[in-house]
Every structure is written in C-alpha cells, then in structure tokens.
Amino acid sequence: MVKPTILARRTKPIHIGLSAGTFDTPNHGLGEFTHQFGRIANDLAPRLLEESNIHVSVYLRSRLHGVFGDNLRYLPLRPHHKRFNWSMRRFDLWHTLNQHVLHLPPPRAGVRMATVFDLNYAYGPEGPHQAAEAAKIERLLARTDHAATPSHFVAQDVARRTAYTGPMSVIHIGAQSLLNTRQERPPLPENIPPFYFHLSRMAESKNISALLDLAAHAGSMQFVFGGPDGAEARAAMEQARRRNISNIVFLLDLSDAQKAWLYGHCVGFLFPSLCEGFGLPPLEAMHFGKPVFLSRLTSLPEVGGDAAFYFDSFAPEAMQATIQAGCRQHEQDPQRPSYIMRHASSFNWQQCVSSYFDLYKKILGLAT
Template sequence: MIQHGSAAQRVGISLGNIGALHDGLGEFSLQLGRRIAAQAPLWRERDGIAFDFHLRDKLVGLFGDDVGYLRVNRWQRLRHVQPAPYALWHSLHQLNKTLPPAGCGPRVVTFHDLNYLYHPSAFSRWRHDRRTRALARRTDHIVAISHHTASDVQRHLGWRGPLDVIHNGARNLVADAREPLPGVAADRPFLFHLSRMSPSKNPQAVLELAAAWPEMAFVLCGPPSDDAQHLRATVRLPNVQFVLGISDAQKAWAYAHCTGFLFPSLTEGFGLPPIEAMHFGKPVFLARRTCLPEIGGDAAFYFDSFDAASTRRVVDAGLQAALRPGFAAGVQAHAAQFDWDRCAAAYLALYRRLLGLAPG
C-alpha cells in the first residue's frame, strides 16, 4: 500500500476485481477514478482527506502518484482488515465481491443495474439475488446510475435506506483522432452497432433487420467476447461486417461516418454507447426497455418490438427525421447533459456530505 501521510483520514475507492477497462464498468471506474485522483491534492491540503484505490495488481498506479493503492486479494471476500480504519468506503459496482474493511465509516455502493432479474434461468436469478441482498445488508448508502436502477433496487431488494441517483457521463469523442474501420467504406451508408453482443444486448434484432434489408450495410463492433466471436463465425450475410476489438480512434470514426446507431439492448443500467453516438449528432435507435427511455429521452427513436418489419419502420422514420434542420444540434444538446465532470462532482459532494465536511 502507498500512503501519503498517516495523519490524513482515508477514503477507499474499490474497483474490486475489475481487470479490463473496455466495458461499461471499466469505463465508469476509469473516468470517475481519474477525476477523483485529480482532486486528491486539494482534498489532502484543505480537508485532511487521502484517497486510496483498491484494485488488482496490474492496475496499481493507474490513477497517478497523488493517491494510495490497496491490492485486491481473494481472502478479502471472507475477511478484510486494514491497519487503520477508513472514514468512508465506496465500492464502484455491485459485482464487487470483496468486503469493505472492518470498522470503516459509511459504506457506499454504486448499483449499475439488477439485470440478473431479467435472466431466463431461475437458478441464475436466485444465485445473484442472494449475493446482491447480502451486499445490501452490509451497505449504508446506495447510488444508482439511473432512476430505473434505483426503482429496481427499491422494489426488488426492498431497500429503504439512503439512495441517490447520479447519472453516468459519456465521453465526447468528436474531437478525438479517427482511424477507419478495416474494410468499411466511408462513402457507403451503414448502420452501426457496438456492444459485447451477448443475448441481453439483442444483436439478433440487428441481424434480422440486416437479413430483411440487403441494400443497407450493417457494421457490428465490440470486444472479442465469446458471443461476438461466435456470431462472426456463424453469420453469413453479405451486408454484415464484424470488427472486433476496435480502438477508441476506430470507434470515433464509426460514430462519425455511420448513418445511424442501433442499440436494441434488452437490459441496461445506463447505456454509454447511445450517448457517445449522440455526441456526433447521429440518429440513435433504442429498445424501449429498462433504463434506455430515461437515458435516450426524446432525442432517440424506440423499438417496441423486434421483428424486422417493425424495426425497419422505426429506422426509416428516424433517418428521415435526421434530415431536418437542427436535428443533429438537438441530439448533441441532449448528450451534453451526461458529463463525467458533472458525475464526479456529484460523487465528491456525496463524500463530503457523508464525511460531515462543508460543501466544497
């Protein structure tokens, strides 16, 4: 553990067993962590508060030298003791299986979703529910990333304790470097989908639309998950292209050049890619499920069913609407609400409140 003076009170920020930063939980942890670390010198000097990040060995040092680091180990799932108490402990996601340190102050958990409630397997739902209820019993304050998630927490877990809703930010990649996707022509219209392509992300709806719309090109991207690789190996549609493991520069290029962004996901706690696409002023097409209507608002178009004829009607209408003057500017204004600086400021304000500090 790296410490910066024993006199400071300490706040622990736990990433748990996150090892990769390319998914939604990783992006949340990275963006929030960077902003907390940037404020660490001020908090130490002004308030006598030091921040320690609790993470896997390979991520030690990720947030610079102005914060401390605690290493995750498997025994912390059973017993977690630190030499000095923590004034506050924040677990960045509800899948964190490590315990907060014994004797710490307020225990905060950010809940991103309760998507296990929508799993088709009764055993999977029971197993996750049992673990999540145990987590809630050792939590003092919950933050939900959407009102939908907050409602799930209250309704399904029976949570009656303190609860805040703090929306995620979403990066604006408009000014970033761009790199073309291999084999994708910039001068041909294409519809873009980005996800890990698990069944809950509903890539099948995109593929069924592609099969019924041979004149339109479809580009599906995401990490090289087992689900995504299986689809790439088995789908044989001439107008569908898979590009897996894309860089941020390639993602920015795809957002900038696509005709529209398809995200028919069935279970989401927030949904970062639709807002990233909106930063580019693109028409975004979402499932009317879980939190997506809350996040997309009036700036998105919605699938109420997923047969190809229905999705084609929604997409056609949205692409026509996108030709109207002012459409892109309105979509970009909606996306601007979801800002990582604003998100981090809300978390830091919560820390101050729970620590009994004056507003910063």
C-alpha cells in the first residue's frame, strides 16, 4: 500500500466509502458501472492517498473482496444493513453507487451522495410496482445530500418527478471499447447472411416486441439478438417460436470476445428502447464505426447525438425503411464510420470515474 507523503500526512485523513450493494456481475448496465468504477478507483487510490491522504473503501459482498484490486479497503456487506448499519467507521463522504443499493450508510457518514441511473418505473404501467419503486427512490433521495445522474434527461426526470431539491450533478458514464478485444465467433450458423444485431436483456422496456414485429415483417433481413440468460430473454425466444419467426438467432450470456465479433461483423445495431437512463450498447457498437438505430425516447438522443439514426415510428414497415435508408447513407459516406468512432470515444470510463472523484473533492472543499 502506498503511504501518504509528508505533506499529505499533515492533513486530516479523508475517508470515502463506496456502497456497491449486491454487485455480482458486469453483464448488465449497472453491473458494468460498478465494475468499471471499482477498477478505476483502485487505480486512482494510490495517488489519492499519496497526494491528499484520501482513503477509499468499498462495501461489497465478502466473497468478492479484492475483485477490483488491492489498493482499496474492502468492508463486508451485511444483510441487516438494509435495516440498520451500526458501524462506527467515520466517512467524510458516502457514495451509494446506484438507486438499487438498499443498504444504509453508517451513522457517522458525512456527506451522503447517490447516483440515480433512471426513473424507468415512471414509464411503465401504473400500479403497486410503480408506487413501490417511486417510494424506494424517495427514501433514498430523502437521505441524500448530493445526487448524480448519468444524463441530463435523468436529472430533469429527478427534478420533475421526485421531491428532491438538493444539488445534482450530471456525469456521463463511459462505454468500453471492445475494438481491440480478441474476437471469438459465437455459435452461429456457418452460412448466416449479413445480420443486424441487438443486445439487451430483452425486456418489454427495451421494445423487444417492436423488434419481433420487425423480424416477422422483414423476412429478408437476418437478426441476432443477444443478452443475459433470464426470464425476459426466454420469453422473447418463446414468442419467436410461437410466431414461427425464423430469421432471428438468439445468443445468451455472451462473452466480451463474442460481443466484439458480433459488433464487428453486423450490418448495423438496433436499439429502439422505450426508456433508458443512458444506454451503453449503442456506444459499444459505435466504437466499431457501425450504423446505430435508436428510439428518440428518454436519454438516447443525448447519447447518440448526430452519430446515430432514429426511429420515428415503431411500425415494422417504418422501422425497416429507416434501417435501409440509414445503411445506404452510411455506405455512401466514407467519413461516417470514423465520425461515429470519435463520438463513441468521447464517453470513456476513466473520465467518468475521475470526474466523480473531482466532484468528491469539490463537495468536501478540497483543492482539485
């Protein structure tokens, strides 16, 4: 462990706690954020300690201690922390890394910060689930001194839909580039024609129904749908089977090497999601210079900018026309792939996590 410099030792130690909740896998958006945040925080920790006497701790399941590296202090997450946390550890700043972390900060936590990724529940059907999710967000924000969001859209949503009136910062998250990752062809038919790729957990909020309708309508187009194995993906597969949609290949639990192959070999990437706090897969596809097709809803126009094409209708014939016109435009402009790649590279994890630590210092009145 690096020791503080003499100058840093003259200053009071600053303790920052990161609450990762029940993080287990990076195979979804929130898991990817926690994975990248922990990895880069571990890289930054020696310099923070040496220069500013800042000590970084992370609350995490005991079996995952050490997963981000050896420069962080790991503290055990206990089930009872959802009800009470009697730890007497002092933290100058406590950061709940996402709104689904239900574990409470210890009583001696100073500034309490939380990142709110989305209010997607507000865009679903009204009922007990929506009310429960809204109440959970309100409880989190009631004990939060400073909120952060991954997009201006989510910041506006929080201001409009919750009782929170405190300070709020927008820090765009990153998107990993798999461009230089070793590629591995996933289990696809040998003679598969040129295909369009979609990657998500295939929930209704991802507009999977519109994509199934598109595939049923456009029998001449080939699709590959990828995502984590789960009830939602299995339901989409069952729908395709019952409807006899034969131009979709479903691939579950893809590795990074397999995703890299699919991004690199697809004709275009489709992501007509109905609600997103940010949207990582479109940027991952953009790192390969691929044409990306998005909905105009929630945060996606903020993420895609003018480097993406947009669906103005989810009618299958309209979606097919948008894809065909966008691909023609992409093919006719030799500069477009490099422009798309530059756009994607402006969202990077190092900048994201460094911005969070700069924000911590600003909140605590430390020089940056």
